Amino acid sequence: MDSSVNALRSTHVLLVGESGWMASFERYLETETEATVDAVATASEALEAVREHRVDCVVCAADLGSSTGVDLVASIRAETTALPVVVCTADGDEATASAAIGAGVSDYVALETSPAGSLDGQFGDLRARIDRSIRRAKRSVTRQDRARQFDAIFHDTRTATWVLDPDGTVARANETARNRVPEPVEAVVGDPFWTLSRWSHDEAIEADVRRVVETALDGAFGHAVVTRSSAGESTSVVELSARPVHNGAGELVSIVVDGVDITERVTLERELRQSEELHRVTLNNMTDTVLMTDEDGEYTYVCPNVHFIFGYTDEEIRSRQPIDDLLGEDLFDREELAAKGVLKNIECTATDKAGREHTLLVNVREVSIQDGSLLYSCRDITKRKQREEALATLQGTARDFLYAETPYEIAQHVVDDTPGVVDLDASAVYLFDADENHLEPVAQSARMRELNGPLPSVRADDAGLVSDCFLDDEPLFFDDVHDSERLDNRATDLRSVAYIPLGDHGVFVAGSSAVGRFDAVSRELTDLLAATAEAALDRVRREGRLRHQERELQRRNAELTALDRINEIIREIDQALVGAETRVEIEHAVCDLLTDDDRFSFAWIGVVDSTNDVLEPRSWAGDERGYLDETTFTIAESAVEPAGRTAATQTVTTVDTVPARLREESWRSNALSRDFLSVLSVPLAYDEFTYGVLTVYADTQAAFDDTAREVLAELGETIASATSAIERKNALLTTSVTRVEFDVEDPTFVLSRLADAAGCELTYRGGVQQTEHGSDIFVGVERAPVDAVVTAASSLVSVEGVQPISSDESGGVVRLRVAQPFLALGLADHGAVVQRVTAGEDGTTVLVDVPETVDVRHITRLLSNSVAGVNLRSKRTLEESSTRDLHSRFLEQVTDRQLEVVQTAYYSGFFESPRESTGEDVAAALDISPAAFYRHSRTVQRKLFSTLFDEVGVAAFPATNG
Secondary structure (H helix, E strand, O other), X not given: OOHHHHHHOOOEEEEXXXXXXXXXXXXXHHHHOOOEEEEEOOHXXXXXXXXXXXXXXXXXXXXXXXXXXXXXXXXXXXXXOOOOEEEEEOOOOHHHHHHHHHHOOOEEEEOOOOOOOOOHHHHHHHHHHHHHHHHHHHHHHHHHHHHHHHHHHHOOOOEEEEEEOOOOEEXXXXXXXXXXXXXXXXXXXXXXXXXXXHHHOOHHHHHHHHHHHXXXXXXXXXXXXXXXOOOOOOOEEEEEEEXXXXXXXXXXXXXXXXXXXXXXXXXXXXXXXXXXXXXXXXXXXXXXXXXXXXXXXXXXXXXXXXXXXXXXXXXXXHOOOOOXXXXXXXXXXXXXXXXXXXXXXXXXXXXXXXXOEEEEEEEEEEEEEOOEEEEEEEEEOHHHHHHHHHHHHHHHHHHHHHHOOOHHHHHHHHHHHHHHHXXXXXXXXXXXXXXXXXXXXXXXXXXXXXXHOOXXXXXXXXXXXXXXXHHHOOOEEEOOHHHOOOOOOOOOOOOEEEEEEOOOOEEEEEXXXXXXXXXXXXXXXXXXXXXXXXXXXXXXXXXXXXXXXXXXXXXXXXXXXXHHHHHHHHHHHHHHHHHOOOHHHHHHHHHHHHHHXXXXXXXXXXXXXXXXXXXXXXXXXXXXOXXXXXXXXXXXXXXXXXXXXXXXXXXXXXXXXXXXXXXXXXXXXXXXXOOOOEEEEEEEEEOOEEEEEEEEEEOOOOOXXXXXXXXXXXXXXXHHHHHHHHXXXXXXXXXXXXXXXXXXXXXXXXXXHHHHHHOOEEEEEEEEEEEOOEEEEEEEEEOOOHHHHHHHHHOOOOEEEEEEEEEOOOEXXXXXXXXXXXXXXXXXXXXOEEEEXXXXXXXXXXXXXXXXXXXHHHHHHHHHHHOOOEEEEEEEEEEOOOHHHHHHHHHHHOOHHHHHHHHHHHHOOOOOOOOOOOHHHHHHHHOOOHHHHHHHHHHHHHHHHHHHHHHOOHHHOOOOOO
């Protein structure tokens, strides 16, 4: 088989077309070659196979039916330029061949038909031409691949590459090299490579670079490492290599210089060396120990710091062969190690050179380092083990603290658990007593008592270790407490002692008879135990406060509940008072509502009987059971029933526990027999006027707290106020009054002072009006000009203003504004009406009408509270007509301002005939417009006539003849 067979081996050939010779050629290829042959009829099928990369060579006929072989070549070349395409035709011409070559055909074969019409004799030549096309395509692809590979190498972004001419001058450079020099490459082409600015700034570097290039010029490989460092730039290290390039004749044609920045690699190597040095130092100084042995346990490496754990030197450890003598036999399972490669955290016990036991954690690893096969790393966890055991004990202590309810229990737990936590057998706890200002030893271990004796109490202001620790809030540790000048007990056998403050709770003391027992771990554990105890003491205090707060909250809730209950009673009583028409209704309503729904057991209201000096019941409700009949309510300040005390003192009286003085006061047995366990009595007083006493009884002790007392005391005032209102109303309706005349010997009385200063006689005419600035009253002036009164009034502090209303030669009317409420107001609040007040040379008299429902003595007392020197002059009973009620109705319809306007007009003589003052004069006196005056005047007149004719009726006025 010739060489073409080998060319077609493992080649996929695609035959395209339906020419008659195509089938014969397909059989020929399959028989004579090892190629894979496929055949398709159309150009589209061929393109699909090409796009799927299923063929290595295309052989097509010139005529493909609807298209031509030339068209197929053009389509394939649009897809790829590397695939060989051979066009064959039996009837071709030069035009077809030219078109095929123009389309990029690999070969064009013109077949000649034999006389018999067969082409079989030409298949060998066709196969050879197909083979050449395939070989040419492969060589072309190889050249392209090599060109791309060269470009990839040449344009490597990590390597700067220069191509030099045989004289060492720059011919070309890749992009990376271009970026390494400041000037364009075109500017340095033809310059010696070693003169580039990248090297020329340093003579030594330039010499090294020139040596590398000259070595390559001599036909050898040149190499150098240069370090560049210039102002404003970081130091960089570049590895340069130069290779000579020869042609086929062995002549030097160029030099390729590669420059690789190895700064990072050099830095890493330097850091690695530093790290290795650091590891050596660390290995020599760390407390963990590393040992290496062979399979027999013989040492191949001993860490220099082996003495940290075992106390032996390197030579002494090596003399203790094998390692089992150091770490013990059966430390690990060899088969398990072989399976896992490493065994970690094997706990064992080893004895050091001094005979002390150490708890170790050992890691064993399979290695292959020099002669060693097993690596042991040992860590001493003796302190950690002790600390873990101490923490476990401390955890149990903390759990015990959770169930402790008092500071004394916590103190005892601390003393009991100190040996297990800090390995100290002497301990005590002092707790601070803030009331006594001293620290009391509430818990003490037996060993503490043995070494030190009984611990005394310590005052917080004493000089000593316990008090200093507590006040300074700083822990004190002593390797030998006898070295301290503040030690108060020099006979103590304690040596190592710690004083730890427990916040503001006290001090924890722990110690031993040995010196120097406090290392870092024991100090930490002692502090931790003290901190745990302090937290537990904080919890107990906090819970105690919470319990206290809870009790206080419950108490306040109970008070609020009681207050709500009392407020409900007060609201009901207020509603009853509003609707009451008589004093009896008020009193009965109050007693009924207080005892309704078992709120209180019994309530009653009594009034003072001045004849017998006792309290007489008027109204009551509740479970009385004859108590009022069997008890005498004497009015006195002590040793009597609470109602009598309140009547005597006019203050609230409370008895929280009726049985307390059962044998000393007789009323208590009567009350106790009716289950009255607590009593509250309040006066019914309003504006210094007393209407009796309200007394309430409860079936529980201490039923009346401060809030209840305040609320019921205010209720007493409300009841008295309502009673006063009822009596004022009844006073307006009554037809019988007592006219009382009083002499007043009070030189400070405003009318007395003014009459004396003006040398005249003054008469109160009425019209009292209370304003925010004082009281306005109309006063008649006789036997002196009005100007004299105005002048005298301006000098009196008690008179804030005076305005003449009318005047003549012998007198007139003025309106005074006095600073204090005029006495007529206070009396009117209780139904009494001041008919006349006269002040002059003969003294001052006050004439008052008192309704029959009002006690004259009360009116006398009220008048005495307003002015001094009050003496009763006369008293007589008058029957008034119904015009009193008519007057009341009229006053209810007019406003204060309207009444002021008509009173001013009346006293100024506006209604006289002829008029003494015009409307404009009255308006000016009132500081209003004339229109406003006439409007007020007409309104008052209309309301007066309405009262006379509409409400009283025509029948009240008999008809007259003519």
